[in-house]
Amino acid sequence: MSTSEPVRVGVVGLGTVGSGVVRLLVESADHISRHAGRPIVVERAVCRDVGRDRGLKLAADRVSSDIRTVSRDPSISVAVLLVGGLEPARSMMIELLENGKDVVTANKALLAEHGPELFDLARRKGRSIAFEAAVAGGIPIVAAIGECLAANRIESIRGILNGTSNFILSKMEEDGADYAEVLALAQQMGYAEADPSMDVDGTDATQKLAILSHLAFGTWVPWAEIPRTGIEHLDIELLSCAREFGHRIRLVAVASRTAEGRLAMRVAPALVRIGTPLAETRGAYNAVSIVGDAVGRMFFHGLGAGQMPTASAVVADIIDTVVGRAAITFRTTGVLDVDGPGRIAGADFQEPHFLRVRVADRPGVLSRVTGILGEHGISIASVIQHAPTAGSGAVPLVIMTHACSSTAIRRAVAHIEASDVVVGPAVCMSVLDD
DSSP: OOTTSOEEEEEEOOSHHHHHHHHHHHHTHHHHHHHHTSOEEEEEEEOSOTTOOOOOOOOGGGEESOTHHHHTOTTEEEEEEOOOSSTTHHHHHHHHHHTTOEEEEOOHHHHHHHHHHHHHHHHHHTOOEEOGGGSSTTSOHHHIIIIITTTSOEEEEEEEOOHHHHHHHHHHHHHTOOHHHHHHHHHHTTSSOSSOHHHHTSHHHHHHHHHHHHHHHSOOOOGGGSOBOOSTTOOHHHHHHHHHTTEEEEEEEEEEEOTTSOEEEEEEEEEEETTSTTTTOOTTEEEEEEEETTTEEEEEEEEOSSHHHHHHHHHHHHHHHHHTHHHHHHHHSSTTOOSSOOOBOOSOOEEOEEEEEEEESSTTHHHHHHHHHHHTTOOEEEEEEOOOOTTTOEEEEEEEEOSEEHHHHHHHHHHHHTSTTBOSOOEEEEEEOO
16 A cells, blocks of 8 residues: 555544544545545444434445444444444444454443453454543543653552533532532533433543553553542532632542552542642643653643544544554553453552531530541641531531541541531542642
């Protein structure tokens, strides 16, 4: 094949991102050809609703509802799989790989659930799977870990990996609005689905963390085993209290290597100090902080979702596949080295913690709560006690601890909640100051 001969691509899925990919490939064809070294042509597309007008420059006879028009076409070397969910996406991926296609995908749920199986199939078929768009939208974090930081032993990852949750928390803080009100706004603006549960309960961020950790640490951890807590229980009072301590609340994904070589992982709301990069990540943006043993801390920031940022990452993967970089990266990043699922450490995160407890408005309550914390070896850094909540007789008691084990604080909170001075459940979050 001469270098001037076009590379023919099949796009499976013409939803929001798929349409954006086709638009980029067609409208920026000259620019993309210069980077790829040859023209890239959308040979065929597959979608459920063939007759729908998407405003794309695709001939009608090039669009079909049958994936075999892509998988069985020998002229197509790269397939772009932009179908969400697990099925039929998994079956489609297998069909494409079995028929000798290199695959580019943005489906993080598929890779988080079936990654080892699909990566192994690609290896056996001599194909590659490129998935930059599956994590953090337009941020080139997969390339950064797999290529740019290859000389480093990654020590930790910390990130805001879900734009919907970040938009909600930012907007609650900025407007003083409650969770339900801002969630409705996010749905109106297209940042949240009609069913936003996977975004707000931490599932989406956890799946992305599983993929990033596989790349960074060479260990496959099933995403469902990673502890996760969503943002549904957060209220404006919590955000205000965090600000009194000089912090904001963000949904933060964390993975770090323990001294024993295992991984400590979680996705949960956490306090981040105002002025630090994660705290200043607002709206639908994503951010990832990586610590390497040689390079130190690096920070990546950008739009984590949306049609064109995600399409940008997909097209970059197509170019990398065409020029051969994707195949090299796929073989060398460690995604193929899966002997079995890794284990998450039972060891603690040693961090300061933020605790809000609603307590009865009577003498001796503060000493009771602080006494329980002391019994569990937890030292208190500061305490704020607000006026009683109107009509409830409950006093919001907010405590910032010094660094302590997460196991100890969980036990202390359970002890506090079981006492007769507490009104309702407590809220406890880690504090990340750097």
